[in-house]
Amino acid sequence: MIDMVVIPVFKMLVVITAVLSAVAYMVLLERKVQAWVQVRLGPMRVGPHGVLQPIADVLKLITKEDVRPASADRFLFTLAPILVVVPALIVFAVVPFGTSTTMFGKEISLYITDLDIGLLYIVSVASIGLYGLILGGWASNSKYPLLSSLRASAQIVSYEVAVTMTLVSLIVTAGSLSLVEIVKAQEAHGVWYVFIQPVAFVIFVIGALAETNRAPFDLPEAEQELVGGFHTEYSGMRFALFFLAEYTNMIVVSAVGVTMFLGGWLAPFSSVSWLAWLGLVPGWVWFSLKTFLLLSLFLWIRATLPRYRYDQLMRLGWKVLIPLALVNLAVSAVLKVLL
Amino acid sequence: MSILDAYLPVVLFLLVALVVTAAMLAAAALIHPSRQNIVKSQAYECGIETTTDARDRYSVRYYLVAMLFVVFDVETVFLFPWAVILDELLLFGLIEMGIFLGILVIGYAYAWRTGALDWA
């Protein structure tokens, strides 16, 4: 019972707490990074250098009135934010933060579960999150949110194809669908897959930006065009859930990217002997650090680039990334068989 | 470890995530004020009262994108198990997937030619 339920539930609560606080501080980080790029200070009022700003934000969102448009569909209006958050969270079930650690004399693995089909699990669970976006816009019964959720769904499915194909070419290299096995394969190969599959990594990052609706692909939320997107009619906690889901998804794709391409929990430069001491740092620290770096890349891109237009976004997805991913897959497969 | 042991945490996680989300909504529902009025509960349309219904027929392009997605989705589904055992199938696997993808590439080329991939 303890092994089956208590420890996993404890791990889940730790993961959820970590994700929620990471989200809260990512919002602050995003504002700070944007501010530094834009030669301003960002939040400074709540706490020294604004470090308590996330707490103030959460309090504000909790105590804010939750307005629902009269013409909205009551049931779906409430269901939609739940439908985006829950899939985003449970993807973490298979993300390995490290191998294992010893706590209270028990060996505890630093992942919630290791599925043989881990990668497929992520892809399929993530695809459920789409319903939240579509239903959120539809339930609002308001034009801008509806346009936005149609945009969002078409955009996400378009890029999902390319991203999934890059994952396949990675599996060709790794020979497994389990995320733990993929990291171990990178350890065995002695090289992170970003160096074996650089094209796949680039496609993955672009696709990840598009699937999480991040700049320069933030069209569903483009406030300059659609005044905020599918959550225009949402306020208070239900809005907060959409917000939470978006940032959780960013963390998810970064964590998956780190696991697949950047060696997961492995320390860098493992082959360089005089840097061997880097291996003494716990794996989950490396994992967090790499995820943080990938996330910072997202923020940096947002502060730099203008936004794509819808037809251009679709063209990039269908006419550039998908052929590229297909070619990349073919090349990986041929190389794998010949070598 | 049996397959069910590996999936039990997933089910538990689903329940935990649902409980946490519901708890957040419930906590906010207890705290936040609720002063609805007619103007506040109008749908947003840039300050103008909406004259036409939002739920209307939409461009068929969205439907087409979803349709193409389903096709490609099924295609990648076939790729996953193939990629896992490619080291056993070797050249045989390469050729059979080459034929499979080749047929689909014809469809892709057709879609490209007819402009189904162009949004505008």
Next chain:
Amino acid sequence: MGTAIAFYILAALILTGGVLVITAKSAVHSVVWLVGTIIAIAALYVVQHAEFLAVIQVLVYAGGIVVLYLFVVMLVNLKRPAEAIVHPQRRERTGLLLGGALLAQFAAVAFYAFNSPQVGTAATYSARGNVEAVARALYVEYLVPFEVASVLLLVAMVGAIVLARRDA
């Protein structure tokens, strides 16, 4: 024991979901319940040790095909008056006929299942995992159906384009 409990819980969920799909007033609600039902069926697959099938069920049906349903429900405005229903009774008759056919099919499947020898599903479940078993079956034993599937997909793709382009 655990398997049995899981089976009954999931079966109840699937049946409830199915009933909600056909009783929901709004078509969009129906679609939502359909997603729930599909996920419950996927869970049932896991209980049956078919984990690969389970994720595919979620990925393809819940994540792809039902999204398409949702688009269709949104695309054809259901608030519009039905244009071509001349004989309401005819619709009822068709429904009854289809329902009867479905029941007959269920009966046939059940009859076949009870009267045929057990197929060893567990035997194909290899130690290295379910995916590889499926892969081996698909890419070695059932090679021709697999290649034919690509033709099917091609037809689906071309058909979708032709239909959608007809008026545009």
Next chain:
Amino acid sequence: MTTNRDTATSAFDTDELVINMGPQHPSTHGVLRLVLRLDGERVIDMDVVIGYLHRGVEKLTEQRDYTQIVLLTDRMDYVAAASNNLGYVETVEKLMSLEVPKRAQYIRTVLAELQRIASHLVWLGTHAMDIGAVTVFLYCLRERELVLDLFEEYCGARLTYNAMRVGGLPMDLSTGWEAKVRAFCDLLPGKIDDYETLLTNNRIWLERTKDVGVISGADATAIGLTGPALRASGVRRDVRKDEPYAAYKDFDFEVPLGTRGDTYDRYTVRLIEMRQSVRIVQQALDGMPDGPVMGKVPRLIKPPAGETYHAIESPKGELGYFIVSDGQSLSPYRLRVRPPSLCNLQALPQLARGHLVADVVALIGTIDIVLGEVDR
């Protein structure tokens, strides 16, 4: 494949979606309302609804004396108040045949060009932000602050300057002001290079602006486009060159022209204009004459009976004033403004037809409107 949208009644028929963009919308640059008719996201047609910021400026002038009206002009194009002042005072001077001292002319030119820079900076920032490049907005406003500082030091105000008087200027320059302007002129070109680094060769920026909202020179002239938007279509029309006013005929500067008349050309034309404005300001400071800043003006400004039209090149285009005086009253009998924003806004439906919703936002930005001037 034939288009039979009008007759088709199949299930794939799309309903037109009528959607209001504005008046409460982040990218309509004020309270502009566009009624869009969309097919998917494609704009079939649009109606431009204006008047949400109408304050009856023209009518008010009939109740104010000629000096007070300067204040009202401030509030039309409120990101280019000095240009509005200049156009107005020069029209009254023309009506009264007043001589303005050379020093005042030079200072007016400096102010007008600084104002052009400030206005173009606001335009570039908001235009870039509409297309999603938020950082450019903050950079532009940072440099605009410097211009506002200069204006504040000159006249005490940062937005609505009331900076000019009929017959000259209310006050001379403070000591050290010219040096600060020179410092700004040395700084700005480098900053414009920075904006160009972020935008000019950025793939996304090019895709979003090239071939978007193309208008030919003939069409642009026919519909009444003015200013940079007209010149981007290749039409050489700049009031500063064609009918020189203030001290413009003393200076050497180029009028940039576009070739294709798309959003990207309008962008490059305005960027070059900013660089040219720096040149004009530097030349004006170099040749700044001494002398009074106020000419001989009667205590009561009462123009003789008659009417006159005079136009200047405001940052947004040809800003004209038409004043009718009855010769007895201390207020104009009628004052009519030809606001460039309004004239340019007329082109919006034509530019946007057939483009996507996202382009509408880019097009509102590219024609550079200020609703205070459109509605007055």
